[in-house]
Amino acid sequence: MSPTDQALAWxxxxxxxxxxxxxxxxxxxVPFPITFMLIAAGSFVxxxxxxxxxxxxxxxxxxxxGDQIGYGIGRWSSGTAxxxxxxxxxEERWRQAEAAARKWGGPGIFFSRWLITPLxxxxxxxxxxxxxxxxxxxxxxxAGEAIWVVLYVMLGKxxxxxxxxxxxxxxxxxxxxxxxxxxxxxxxxxxxxxxxAGARPISDVLADPPSEKSSGS
Numbered sequence: 254m255s256p257t258d259q260a261l262a263w264x265x266x267x268x269x270x271x272x273x274x275x276x277x278x279x280x281x282x283v284p285f286p287i288t289f290m291l292i293a294a295g296s297f298v299x300x301x302x303x304x305x306x307x308x309x310x311x312x313x314x315x316x317x318x319g320d321q322i323g324y325g326i327g328r329w330s331s332g333t334a335x336x337x338x339x340x341x342x343x344e345e346r347w348r349q350a351e352a353a354a355r356k357w358g359g360p361g362i363f364f365s366r367w368l369i370t371p372l373x374x375x376x377x378x379x380x381x382x383x384x385x386x387x388x389x390x391x392x393x394x395x396a397g398e399a400i401w402v403v404l405y406v407m408l409g410k411x412x413x414x415x416x417x418x419x420x421x422x423x424x425x426x427x428x429x430x431x432x433x434x435x436x437x438x439x440x441x442x443x444x445x446x447x448x449x450a451g452a453r454p455i456s457d458v459l460a461d462p463p464s465e466k467s468s469g470s
Contacts, residue, residue, distance in 0.1 A: 260290050264297070269307050273315040280319025282374040287316075288405055295409020308406055316366075316398040317391075320377050324390055327381020358385060359393040366397025367404060 263271040272294055279285035291312060297303040362380060365372040380390055 276315035291405035292409035296413035299413035323377030367401035
């Protein structure tokens with residue numbers, strides 16, 4: 254049985270406690286198909302097997318608590334966090350994740366909660382390692398996780414008869430976003446490469462109003 258099928262079986266049998274527990278451990282860094290679990294939970298809500306507000310509150314709470322665990326490991330055990338990360342990826346990549354956390358800060362945390370969810374656990378660790386402000390991390394985290402839960406639970410509720418199709422669509426949207434992001438980054442780098450060395454940035458040009466030609470003489 255695949256992890257997705259196993260998660261559905263647990264959710265169908267044990268309900269909200271399993272939803273809370275699985276989302277918590279996955280948000281802390283254990284790979285699990287939690288976005289699809291939210292879609293399935295929304296379908297169960299539509300069928301009357303789960304309570305809507307119970308799903309919303311427990312799913313959001315589990316995600317936020319799991320994120321704080323990941324952040325805490327990164328902040329107070331940064332060396333251990335990097336060593337754990339190198340089991341999955343290279344140390345250099347984790348250093349890059351730390352640099353990204355320092356550069357993007359709150360918006361990076363926010364969008365990794367609901368739009369580019371595969372990056373979420375890495376951002377949690379990296380934010381802790383970078384010692385990003387915990388109150389700000391918590392604020393951005395709650396906002397992003399609330400949107401994530403509401404979005405996918407409601408999608409599952411509205412399209413409860415197409416849960417499998419929704420699963421495939423979510424995967425396709427994730428890869429489509431990464432492709433779009435890669436195109437934007439590549440285009441930006443290309444513009445910087447092709448711009449003549451002495452050319453002024455576009456922002457500077459727009460900031461300076463055109464000089465008025467003096468009349469006479």
